[in-house]
Amino acid sequence: MLQQIMTAPGKIEFREIPVPEINSNQVLIKIKEIGICGSDIHVYHGKHPFTSYPVTQGHEASGEIVKVGSEVTNFKEGQKVTIQPQVVCEKCYPCRHGKYNLCEELKVMGFQTTGVASHYFAVDVEKVTALPEGMTLEEGAMIEPLAVAVHGVKQAGDVHGLNIIVLGAGPIGNLVAQTAKGMGAAAVMITDVSDLRLQKARECGIDYCINTNEKDLGEAIIEAFGPDKADIIYDCAGNNITMGQAIKYARKGSTIILVAVFAGMATIDLAVANDHELDIKSTMMYRNEDYIDGIKLVNEKKVQLLPLLSKKFPFKEYLQAYQYIDNNREATMKVMIEVQED
Ligand SMILES: [Zn+2]
Numbered sequence: 360m361l362q363q364i365m366t367a368p369g370k371i372e373f374r375e376i377p378v379p380e381i382n383s384n385q386v387l388i389k390i391k392e393i394g395i396c397g398s399d400i401h402v403y404h405g406k407h408p409f410t411s412y413p414v415t416q417g418h419e420a421s422g423e424i425v426k427v428g429s430e431v432t433n434f435k436e437g438q439k440v441t442i443q444p445q446v447v448c449e450k451c452y453p454c455r456h457g458k459y460n461l462c463e464e465l466k467v468m469g470f471q472t473t474g475v476a477s478h479y480f481a482v483d484v485e486k487v488t489a490l491p492e493g494m495t496l497e498e499g500a501m502i503e504p505l506a507v508a509v510h511g512v513k514q515a516g517d518v519h520g521l522n523i524i525v526l527g528a529g530p531i532g533n534l535v536a537q538t539a540k541g542m543g544a545a546a547v548m549i550t551d552v553s554d555l556r557l558q559k560a561r562e563c564g565i566d567y568c569i570n571t572n573e574k575d576l577g578e579a580i581i582e583a584f585g586p587d588k589a590d591i592i593y594d595c596a597g598n599n600i601t602m603g604q605a606i607k608y609a610r611k612g613s614t615i616i617l618v619a620v621f622a623g624m625a626t627i628d629l630a631v632a633n634d635h636e637l638d639i640k641s642t643m644m645y646r647n648e649d650y651i652d653g654i655k656l657v658n659e660k661k662v663q664l665l666p667l668l669s670k671k672f673p674f675k676e677y678l679q680a681y682q683y684i685d686n687n688r689e690a691t692m693k694v695m696i697e698v699q700e701d
């Protein structure tokens with residue numbers, strides 16, 4: 360079978376290796392679709408702080424089980440599945456307290472350990488989640504980013520009846536906005552500087568889609584939510600501008616949740632955050648319950664994934680997929696690799 364390897368930033372090779380053997384507690388998955396996300400692009404550009412080369416990429420995947428280990432009872436051949444890419448120690452404090460997404464020794468497939476970008480992938484059964492019959496493989500490969508959104512939204516507790524602002528309308532921002540609505544938020548505003556991304560958010564049913572280059576955010580918030588402004592602000596862009604907006608426009612005593620990965624050191628006004636008693640929280644990846652809740656939201660048609668799919672490339676065109684993303688930054692939501700043996 361073929362396996363993708365990034366040997367150095369920007370250099371992708373494919374090597375022929377044997378189909379992996381599975382142990383009694385594993386399943387063998389025929390990989391079908393792999394989503395590319397911002398972190399993969401950082402690896403491609405040599406700008407991911409915690410990844411060394413060579414590395415086989417791929418952490419957002421769907422596929423079909425082709426073999427099950429002798430002790431596996433809850434999966435069968437032919438089943439459509441997705442994978443949770445976290446490898447954890449099970450011994451540290453967070454692991455012992457159910458928060459394995461915060462494992463002190465966390466390794467993520469495609470970054471610090473082998474990713475799924477290959478024809479077949481052997482994986483421990485506890486990292487596998489079944490996809491419903493009616494779900495497409497493209498949707499299946501987007502459950503991982505959806506789980507990021509679900510886990511992020513949950514950091515606010517119950518969002519039922521709340522007014523929400525999401526800063527940044529890329530794939531994660533879009534999914535956070537949809538998830539908040541799906542979990543019962545009263546109204547959701549999303550902001551960006553890209554009309555295309557805002558158009559996608561509108562297509563997905565977000566109530567207020569604001570281009571902050573054209574409209575003053577402070578005014579937009581008062582127009583949409585009145586003087587009480589929003590209850591929660593999610594920063595899904597993660598830069599000084601959006602975090603600055605969050606601190607400036609948050610209602611006193613309200614909550615800001617940093618969902619995006621902040622690139623570099625922040626320059627933000629913590630004096631205002633302090634004076635306004637803002638609750639600033641963050642979120643890291645997800646746990647299995649977030650996969651389950653994400654799948655449920657899609658099944659109940661409360662979250663739409665397919666409008667986010669921008670373009671697909673065949674397995675051998677991994678490099679072209681990255682080049683396409685680089686050349687179409689603002690116009691791109693989710694690019695996917697379709698894995699086929701040929
Ligand atoms: Zn990702």
Ligand SMILES: [Zn+2]
Pocket residue numbers: 447448449450451452453454455459461462463464465
């Ligand atoms: Zn651990």
